[in-house]
Amino acid sequence: MPESAATPLSAEYLNMLGCVRCGQCLTACPTFVLTREEAEGPRGRIALARGLAEGTLTLSPDLARHEWTCLVCDACTAACPAGVQMDPLQVSLRATVAAPETLRARFYRWFGLRVILGAMWRLRIVVTLLWIARGLSVDTFARRSGLARLLGLERAMDLVPTSLSDDHLHADGTAHPPVPEVSAPTRVQFFAGCLMSTALAGIDRASIRVLQRAGCAVEVTRGQGCCGALHAHAGDLDAARARFKATIAAFAGSADFVVVNSPGCGAMLRDYAHHLAGDPDWAERARAFSARVVDFTQFMAPRHLRMTRRLDLTVTYQDACHLAHAQRITAEPRRLLRSIPGLALREMAESTLCCGSAGFYNLTHPETATALRERKLDRAASTNAEVIVTTNPGCLLHLQAGLTARGSTTRVRHIAEILDEATAP
Ligand code: SF4
Numbered sequence: 001m002p003e004s005a006a007t008p009l010s011a012e013y014l015n016m017l018g019c020v021r022c023g024q025c026l027t028a029c030p031t032f033v034l035t036r037e038e039a040e041g042p043r044g045r046i047a048l049a050r051g052l053a054e055g056t057l058t059l060s061p062d063l064a065r066h067e068w069t070c071l072v073c074d075a076c077t078a079a080c081p082a083g084v085q086m087d088p089l090q091v092s093l094r095a096t097v098a099a100p101e102t103l104r105a106r107f108y109r110w111f112g113l114r115v116i117l118g119a120m121w122r123l124r125i126v127v128t129l130l131w132i133a134r135g136l137s138v139d140t141f142a143r144r145s146g147l148a149r150l151l152g153l154e155r156a157m158d159l160v161p162t163s164l165s166d167d168h169l170h171a172d173g174t175a176h177p178p179v180p181e182v183s184a185p186t187r188v189q190f191f192a193g194c195l196m197s198t199a200l201a202g203i204d205r206a207s208i209r210v211l212q213r214a215g216c217a218v219e220v221t222r223g224q225g226c227c228g229a230l231h232a233h234a235g236d237l238d239a240a241r242a243r244f245k246a247t248i249a250a251f252a253g254s255a256d257f258v259v260v261n262s263p264g265c266g267a268m269l270r271d272y273a274h275h276l277a278g279d280p281d282w283a284e285r286a287r288a289f290s291a292r293v294v295d296f297t298q299f300m301a302p303r304h305l306r307m308t309r310r311l312d313l314t315v316t317y318q319d320a321c322h323l324a325h326a327q328r329i330t331a332e333p334r335r336l337l338r339s340i341p342g343l344a345l346r347e348m349a350e351s352t353l354c355c356g357s358a359g360f361y362n363l364t365h366p367e368t369a370t371a372l373r374e375r376k377l378d379r380a381a382s383t384n385a386e387v388i389v390t391t392n393p394g395c396l397l398h399l400q401a402g403l404t405a406r407g408s409t410t411r412v413r414h415i416a417e418i419l420d421e422a423t424a425p
Pocket residue numbers: 018019020021022023024025026042043046076079080081082083084
């Protein structure tokens with residue numbers, strides 16, 4: 001590799017060299033499955049990145065487009081026998097290659113990542129304003145008047161959850177609202193997330209209740225915020241690293257586990273060790289922190305959870321990419337669902353193929369995201385399930401928006417909500 005190519009990409013050069021071009025990842029890749037184009041598959045993307053790193057290719061709009069259509073779903077990483085890791089490669093690549101996007105999209109990205117997700121108090125204000133706006137039917141007015149289309153916000157509005165409220169989960173060192181203290185041998189720190197603790201705070205509370213019923217003392221650790229995954233996948237590596245360090249500093253506690261109920265966040269928290277490996281001040285702290293991170297389903301599966309209610313429900317399970325591929329956790333959520341009396345789990349075809357949500361992807365690449373979502377909803381519908389169970393907030397909102405557009409009565413629920421219902425006193 002030429003010395004002149006010293007960019008964030010150069011840190012992933014050995015990773016790229018690992019690709020032996022066997023093609024085993026191709027049919028796992030959602031964009032390859034949709035297009036059958038080499039440049040829209042993992043092998044093609046790695047070759048383009050390598051050409052760029054070695055200086056045999058120059059940066060063109062076409063090259064940038066193929067890299068940015070990657071959903072960073074990590075299905076190729078899970079399928080690769082040579083151990084190539086697509087997530088860190090894409091994070092480095094995106095810090096080098098700007099997204100081909102309009103000025104308006106660029107503004108929304110800056111505003112969303114730097115301004116709103118830069119501090120939890122700002123996100124809480126935005127979610128509260130959305131809740132008030134919904135109460136006053138401002139969203140209905142914006143749609144009917146064409147204002148939403150004019151501002152390019154129609155799709156984002158589809159993703160706003162119906163359960164919005166101003167009752168957010170504050171990371172203040174305790175569980176909120178106050179729940180009876182549990183004297184338990186297992187102490188866990190709970191990673192509340194940005195979206196999960198505000199727009200989907202009900203899921204966080206359900207997760208905490210389930211953890212407590214399994215005998216854990218749960219701390220909602222003070223000072224935490226966004227994990228930085230959205231920043232990293234959007235190419236804003238400086239802001240992402242700032243979030244990584246702030247999170248590690250906030251969780252500098254003595255609990256054995258940091259439990260996270262959003263796999264997109266969990267995969268990134270576990271990846272801090274990789275992303276900060278070259279930083280002498282943070283490498284060891286990041287390694288120790290990442291080793292403590294555990295997904296909610298992985299944590300719960302081996303624990304005793306007394307089921308108190310029968311749930312006569314037929315459900316299907318949609319694997320979130322960052323749980324199934326990035327963390328290789330597929331058996332645990334299914335085991336938990338099967339342990340609920342009355343609940344019938346019917347497997348859908350292609351449950352591990354990305355649903356198209358992928359952070360902001362469903363806003364930046366609406367056509368691909370919708371094609372993948374429709375494919376997923378067709379597969380789910382063929383099981384006749386009443387509920388699609390998932391574990392990731394992005395999948396949940398994206399799929400629910402698709403079901404609403406179809407006029408379907410099927411619902412999407414987080415696994416913590418189902419477990420909460422089945423174990424309620
Ligand atoms: S499976 Fe791995 S080694 Fe084979 S083409 Fe894909 S990325 Fe390259």
